[in-house]
Amino acid sequence: MKQVLIIGASGGVGAALAAAYEGRGDAVTRLSRSVDGFDITDERSVDQHLTALNGPFDVVLVATGALEIDGAAPEKTIKSISQKAMLDQFALNAVGPALVLRHAGDLLRRDAPCVFSVFSARVGSIGDNRIGGWISYRSAKAAVNQIVHTAAIELARSHKSSICVALHPGTV
Template sequence: MKRALVIGASGGIGTAVTLELRTKGYDVTGLSRRADGLDVTDEASIEAALDQLKGPFDVIFVATGALEPGGHAPEKAVREVSSEAMEAAFRVNAVGPMLVLKHGLRLLPKDAPSVFAALSARVGSIGDNGIGGWHSYRASKTALNQFIHGAAIEMKRTHKQATTVCLHPGTVETDFTAKYAGRNKTVPAAEAAANLVRVIESLGPAQTGRFFDYAGQEIPW
């Protein structure tokens, strides 16, 4: 039986991905702040949680993220930017997933296929940014993309069959997006999870270090 680890398993997308993986026959271990005290902004918390696990896992999926970390709403203009908001966004959206990868590397097989996928967002694409705004959130996701891309290059030497990617789920109907969906088309969390798992299962080492949406289409950096 394949094994999967979902970080952020109590959130809207994390819960749905956990259920979808189990439907697909995976033995899923879920960790979250709500249920397990895992705080992705605290490296000691990440290390303690992952040190309790035994690998290997075929899939590690990081579903954590925040639009309003520390209560800071996405900025509509440069004049609204603050160092506190930027730091909070980077800690949750970029630094946290990278630290999960740091301490989760030992849980991935070195001699078999595996996938490490981090939940990113299309707004983190510099090439796709045509409207501006949301500076801290955008930049934090851009940083995450760079972290994952760089890690994938290194992992080609140590985990030759690993696929390390960023995934954009679309605009999902969760508490996370309720205030900001606007006119954007939304999809139920279960549908988004099915899409994401389908993409995960379609990827291989040839796609490592890249950025894909819920339909498996590559997104420009």
């Protein structure tokens, strides 16, 4: 039986993953804004919730993120950039997962293989952008890819059997 932590467990993908793990007999700890008041964009909320958990976990999944925030649709052109929309994208899709990753060393097992995964998006690929648009969302996802990459390097020093990865769940 694995110990699994799913952040964003009330969303469609997070809830489905939680149900799948539970269906396999794994113990799932769920955190979400709507059920637990876990706000991934608020440093105090992240620290308070994550330090209160009983770990370690075999799997930590950060299944949060949004393409539209507060009605701000993805930009079709760079001329449409809004400071607020861009900052909101970074807060939710990059800074939030970084705040959770700050706790990875305490959340994950040191004595066995473990996985820390953050949902990203293929559109965060710099090399795979051939049509432009969606500047704020793309940039935030590119940032979270770099955050996860850097965290993986650091985590490997203390958690030799860990995997730290950004995942593209597909269009949801």
